[in-house]
Amino acid sequence: MPATKKKTSKKTKKKVDKEHDLIFITSERCGWCKKAEPVVEELRKDGFTITALDMTVEEEAKRANVFKQKHSAQYGTPLFIDAVTGNSVCGFREKDILTKWANGEEIPKPPPRPQKQQQQQQQGDVNKFIIDELIQPYKLFIGK
Numbered sequence: 694m695p696a697t698k699k700k701t702s703k704k705t706k707k708k709v710d711k712e713h714d715l716i717f718i719t720s721e722r723c724g725w726c727k728k729a730e731p732v733v734e735e736l737r738k739d740g741f742t743i744t745a746l747d748m749t750v751e752e753e754a755k756r757a758n759v760f761k762q763k764h765s766a767q768y769g770t771p772l773f774i775d776a777v778t779g780n781s782v783c784g785f786r787e788k789d790i791l792t793k794w795a796n797g798e799e800i801p802k803p804p805p806r807p808q809k810q811q812q813q814q815q816q817g818d819v820n821k822f823i824i825d826e827l828i829q830p831y832k833l834f835i836g837k
Contacts, residue, residue, distance in 0.1 A: 714776035725785040
């Protein structure tokens with residue numbers, strides 16, 4: 694289901710066809726997906742063809758997983774993916790960002806989540822702070 698959008702080149706002022714297979718992977722129970730639906734509808738009104746695949750519908754989930762596997766997209770929903778190039782955006786984004794994506798522009802990925810070891814270290818630092826800064830002075834105050 695290729696999406697075609699005629700775009701006028703600034704240099705040549707002639708129309709250029711841009712072909713994309715644009716996929717919106719969603720889930721019925723996903724609040725961010727529901728928030729993204731009106732943005733997707735606006736993009737459709739702007740001339741983009743975007744296929745929505747709901748992960749709660751078995752056949753659609755199979756199709757979505759094919760695209761995710763093909764492009765090593767290990768994301769949740771909402772996920773916007775160009776089925777040909779693998780250019781993807783995960784999570785809710787405003788129309789201006791999704792328009793750039795639909796036009797083939799690479800959208801920077803969000804920063805990676807901290808690794809489990811980093812999270813454990815951070816938790817250890819918090820625990821040390823609680824003991825050293827909060828509990829020890831209290832113990833000294835009450836004489837234990």
